[in-house]
Amino acid sequence: MEKLKLATIWLDGCSGCHMSFLDIDERLLALSDRVELVFSPLVDTKDFPEDVDITLVEGALGTEEDLQKIRKIRERTKLLVAFGDCAVTANIPSMRNPFGREEVLKSLYVESDALNPQIPVQSLPELLPHALPLHHYVHVDVFLPGCPPAADTIYQVLSELIEGRIPDVNPLTRFGA
Amino acid sequence: MTNEELLAISEKEQELQQQVRYRIMVCSSTGCLSSRSDEILAALEAEVKQRGLENEVLVKKVGCLGLCAAGPIVSIQPDGILYKEMTPEDVPAILDRLGGEPLEEKRIDTHQPFFTRQKKNALENAGVVDPERIEDYIATGGYAALIKVLTEFSPSEVIQEVQKSGLRGRGGAGYPTGLKWSTVAKAEGEQKFVVCNADEGDPGAFMDRSILESDPHRVLEGMIIAAYAVGANQGYVYVRAEYPLAVKRFRTAIRQAEKMGFLGQNICGTPFSFKVDVRLGAGAFVCGEETALLQSVEGNRGMPRLRPPYPAQSGLFGKPTLVNNVETYANIPAILRNGGEWFAQTGTEKSKGTKVFALTGKVKNTGLIEVPMGITLREIVYDIGGGVPDGRKFKAVQTGGPSGGCIPEELLDTPVDYESLKALGSMMGSGGMIVIDDRSDMIDVARYFMEFSMEESCGKCVPCRVGTVQLYNLLGKFQRREATEEDLKTLEELCDLVRSASLCGLGQAAPNPILSTLKYFREEYLAKIRKSTPVEEA
Amino acid sequence: MMTPGTAVKTFTMDGKPFSATEEETILDVARENGIDIPTLCHLEGILPTGQCRLCMVEIQGSGRLVPACATKPEEGMDIITDNPRLRNYRKMIVELLFSERNHICAVCVSNGHCELQSVAQRLGVNHVRFAYLHPRFMLDGSHPKYEVDHNRCILCGRCVRVCEEIEGAHTRDLRNRGIRTMVITDFDTPWGESPTCTGCGKCVHVCPTGALAEKGKSVAEMAKRRHFLPYLAMRRRGGK
Numbered sequence: 001m002e003k004l005k006l007a008t009i010w011l012d013g014c015s016g017c018h019m020s021f022l023d024i025d026e027r028l029l030a031l032s033d034r035v036e037l038v039f040s041p042l043v044d045t046k047d048f049p050e051d052v053d054i055t056l057v058e059g060a061l062g063t064e065e066d067l068q069k070i071r072k073i074r075e076r077t078k079l080l081v082a083f084g085d086c087a088v089t090a091n092i093p094s095m096r097n098p099f100g101r102e103e104v105l106k107s108l109y110v111e112s113d114a115l116n117p118q119i120p121v122q123s124l125p126e127l128l129p130h131a132l133p134l135h136h137y138v139h140v141d142v143f144l145p146g147c148p149p150a151a152d153t154i155y156q157v158l159s160e161l162i163e164g165r166i167p168d169v170n171p172l173t174r175f176g177a
Numbered sequence: 178m179t180n181e182e183l184l185a186i187s188e189k190e191q192e193l194q195q196q197v198r199y200r201i202m203v204c205s206s207t208g209c210l211s212s213r214s215d216e217i218l219a220a221l222e223a224e225v226k227q228r229g230l231e232n233e234v235l236v237k238k239v240g241c242l243g244l245c246a247a248g249p250i251v252s253i254q255p256d257g258i259l260y261k262e263m264t265p266e267d268v269p270a271i272l273d274r275l276g277g278e279p280l281e282e283k284r285i286d287t288h289q290p291f292f293t294r295q296k297k298n299a300l301e302n303a304g305v306v307d308p309e310r311i312e313d314y315i316a317t318g319g320y321a322a323l324i325k326v327l328t329e330f331s332p333s334e335v336i337q338e339v340q341k342s343g344l345r346g347r348g349g350a351g352y353p354t355g356l357k358w359s360t361v362a363k364a365e366g367e368q369k370f371v372v373c374n375a376d377e378g379d380p381g382a383f384m385d386r387s388i389l390e391s392d393p394h395r396v397l398e399g400m401i402i403a404a405y406a407v408g409a410n411q412g413y414v415y416v417r418a419e420y421p422l423a424v425k426r427f428r429t430a431i432r433q434a435e436k437m438g439f440l441g442q443n444i445c446g447t448p449f450s451f452k453v454d455v456r457l458g459a460g461a462f463v464c465g466e467e468t469a470l471l472q473s474v475e476g477n478r479g480m481p482r483l484r485p486p487y488p489a490q491s492g493l494f495g496k497p498t499l500v501n502n503v504e505t506y507a508n509i510p511a512i513l514r515n516g517g518e519w520f521a522q523t524g525t526e527k528s529k530g531t532k533v534f535a536l537t538g539k540v541k542n543t544g545l546i547e548v549p550m551g552i553t554l555r556e557i558v559y560d561i562g563g564g565v566p567d568g569r570k571f572k573a574v575q576t577g578g579p580s581g582g583c584i585p586e587e588l589l590d591t592p593v594d595y596e597s598l599k600a601l602g603s604m605m606g607s608g609g610m611i612v613i614d615d616r617s618d619m620i621d622v623a624r625y626f627m628e629f630s631m632e633e634s635c636g637k638c639v640p641c642r643v644g645t646v647q648l649y650n651l652l653g654k655f656q657r658r659e660a661t662e663e664d665l666k667t668l669e670e671l672c673d674l675v676r677s678a679s680l681c682g683l684g685q686a687a688p689n690p691i692l693s694t695l696k697y698f699r700e701e702y703l704a705k706i707r708k709s710t711p712v713e714e715a
Numbered sequence: 716m717m718t719p720g721t722a723v724k725t726f727t728m729d730g731k732p733f734s735a736t737e738e739e740t741i742l743d744v745a746r747e748n749g750i751d752i753p754t755l756c757h758l759e760g761i762l763p764t765g766q767c768r769l770c771m772v773e774i775q776g777s778g779r780l781v782p783a784c785a786t787k788p789e790e791g792m793d794i795i796t797d798n799p800r801l802r803n804y805r806k807m808i809v810e811l812l813f814s815e816r817n818h819i820c821a822v823c824v825s826n827g828h829c830e831l832q833s834v835a836q837r838l839g840v841n842h843v844r845f846a847y848l849h850p851r852f853m854l855d856g857s858h859p860k861y862e863v864d865h866n867r868c869i870l871c872g873r874c875v876r877v878c879e880e881i882e883g884a885h886t887r888d889l890r891n892r893g894i895r896t897m898v899i900t901d902f903d904t905p906w907g908e909s910p911t912c913t914g915c916g917k918c919v920h921v922c923p924t925g926a927l928a929e930k931g932k933s934v935a936e937m938a939k940r941r942h943f944l945p946y947l948a949m950r951r952r953g954g955k
Binding site for chain 2: 763764765766767768769771780782785803804807808811812814815844845846848869870872888889891892893894895896
């Protein structure tokens with residue numbers, strides 16, 4: 001049987017969802033019989049490949065770079081999963097939203113740095129005015145809330161998706177779970 | 178006060194007005210006042226005195242003469258001459274021409290449809306009587322209905338007469354007035370209240386203000402008759418503080434009526450007692466909603482209460498309360514004077530009588546009009562309103578304010594009545610009527626009204642408090658051409674939620690401007706969806 | 716127990732027959748019989764205001780919606796408590812609430828004990844289709860025992876009502892209108908300076924979310940204690 005192509009990516013988030021993914025433990029071996037991990041912080045691929053079957057996206061959209069990535073991912077993915085609260089609600093990254101981009105940058109780089117108070121303009125992607133959930137920019141097929149979603153939840157949902165079924169995630173997880 | 182005494186006052190006043198050769202009336206409603214009609218009045222009085230014409234010419238201030246677009250307006254009687262755009266500098270010329278050739282360049286053609294197509298009842302005395310003199314009102318037959326009712330009618334006979342008239346609430350929803358009265362009359366309770374809703378707040382609407390400014394005694398008489406019919410002994414007029422002139426004139430009217438014994442203990446020598454107080458609104462549109470209004474009168478935060486119980490059973494301070502709008506009360510005296518059947522001769526099968534509209538927007542003759550129910554929108558816009566000025570094309574007419582909708586050209590032949598307007602997705606409302614020409618974008622129009630509803634939501638229920646903000650923001654996406662197909666779907670679903678699930682009429686009607694523009698001008702929305710080709714480029 | 720002579724009304728809910736006393740609301744009867752109607756602003760023991768609109772049920776035939784918490788069934792009424800239309804309305808209402816302020820469950824003191832959170836899960840709200848409004852609010856930590864975070868307030872009015880109706884202090888009320896509505900203390904003074912607050916904490920424990928919390932509680936530690944509520948309800952009914 002041909003293996004499905006699975007990708008995972010980590011945008012504006014804490015990598016906790018990926019940690020939870022690893023907590024699947026030995027069941028990862030069972031998964032690896034069914035899927036090939038073609039792109040992930042856990043593998044060495046540099047470019048996001050074409051024709052990916054399932055992509056788990058962790059993190060909110062916080063920068064212009066995130067936007068470019070998510071658009072490319074959307075184009076190249078059949079089933080896009082908003083993986084965890086940051087991807088679903090913008091969660092912790094969105095805590096900056098009430099203050100606005102300029103105020104946050106000033107507070108962080110100018111007011112808190114006595115030695116070298118300046119806002120970096122080079123080598124860092126431009127911050128978006130607000131950190132937003134994925135579905136505000138691209139179509140999302142499956143929402144998997146949780147901060148992070150439990151390993152069991154991730155395993156169950158992935159198993160179903162691999163079987164070609166869209167699972168009902170609501171009994172399994174919720175915002176902040 | 179007996180009928181004989183009333184007649185004596187009336188005759189004396191008529192004599193006073195007949196003994197002069199000319200009566201010069203100056204509009205002193207807010208519209209004309211804002212363009213210096215008070216200075217015209219003062220100049221006229223001074224000039225008449227200087228010329229020694231006091232015994233020949235009576236100068237008096239009157240209420241709204243209707244054609245606000247041409248204000249300030251001065252009327253010369255008995256010659257039936259109306260002058261437009263008057264200034265204090267025109268005063269000598271007016272007096273020079275008295276009895277001679279009128280000032281043609283300032284003369285308003287009173288044979289134009291604006292005047293001939295109207296039919297006045299609520300506005301019968303507007304522009305005729307001095308709103309600050311009770312004698313003037315009495316001279317036109319004022320308070321005769323009250324005395325007749327108090328001496329000849331039982332309360333249930335009054336209600337029967339109102340029911341016969343077919344009068345429906347002029348505040349907008351069109352609930353049968355007689356039915357409301359009989360419900361309050363039948364409600365059990367020692368203490369009952371009568372409330373006049375004068376919290377007019379629709380953008381572009383000024384019917385109630387004009388009635389209160391032009392003929393406050395008429396409203397007061399209507400209220401007293403209502404109080405007698407339902408068995409109330411205390412009344413409140415809830416009027417917005419932004420209407421200082423209306424408040425002042427109504428307060429004056431109350432004092433005058435008290436002095437003459439139309440208010441207070443044992444009115445006109447009968448066992449019936451009734452008092453009226455004025456309560457000022459603090460600027461919340463939602464207080465026009467009757468339960469929020471009652472909360473505000475009680476001194477609470479103006480938020481709507483759940484209905485049932487309806488005010489007729491449990492209203493002000495938990496007592497049975499009759500709440501009617503200014504215009505509804507203004508219709509009452511004539512119904513009791515002439516009979517319910519007389520009133521019911523005008524109008525359509527289900528909508529009787531006349532309705533006052535504030536005609537504004539892109540129309541030649543803006544102003545205050547009163548028309549028989551059943552007249553078509555086209556007649557109002559083109560005949561009475563004189564059509565769209567500056568060679569522009571008519572696009573829509575908006576009725577019912579932020580709760581109403583936009584009606585397109587192809588439906589202009591719809592007769593004005595409660596049911597027909599509702600069937601079009603608009604509503605009668607309190608009587609705002611805004612004409613829109615081809616320069617306006619209908620999404621802008623919808624968003625303007627949605628902003629109003631959003632700002633005026635009281636914040637109590639979730640669909641209205643948050644839903645109106647989300648609707649407003651979604652319309653913004655359309656304006657910026659950032660909306661998607663998905664946004665259009667969300668817009669429609671959210672309109673449905675806010676309409677179906679909101680607690681009071683404000684929220685329930687708030688989506689109407691969007692729904693009606695979606696219905697009649699959908700292509701404007703579609704044209705603004707991202708990645709689609711706009712209509713003009715196609 | 717029904718007292719003799721009490722009028723009982725019979726009606727149907729979701730096709731099944733039920734009866735109700737004069738005092739009972741649709742919600743009372745539904746809960747008595749295990750029918751799940753979601754609520755947020757409602758709390759047994761304080762007066763219903765029907766303002767969250769989650770408990771709207773449909774009257775068969777007319778399609779009219781009424782709040783179950785504040786509507787008494789009428790004889791012969793045919794009520795629908797759940798259908799796709801109602802489910803979609805309820806989901807939208809919850810989504811509107813999440814979009815209104817800054818509900819970040821992961822860092823909330825009431826995570827895991829929050830009624831907004833649990834009602835969202837029950838209704839299957841796993842994302843919010845409306846744009847977040849992300850308003851900016853200050854916290855009030857001036858009270859020695861409690862704190863208020865308006866970012867988590869859903870304006871259900873329970874704190875206002877419990878303070879006025881049960882504690883009798885009327886420390887809390889609202890200011891502004893529409894989306895700018897805020898729960899305030901007295902005439903909008905810091906809570907710690909309130910001369911009317913008795914410090915009873917009822918407001919904290921009736922609050923459905925983490926907006927009102929005890930000081931010193933960390934994420935997920937603020938479980939509300941409502942054991943006093945049945946007594947409040949009993950007192951309201953005039954029992955001892």
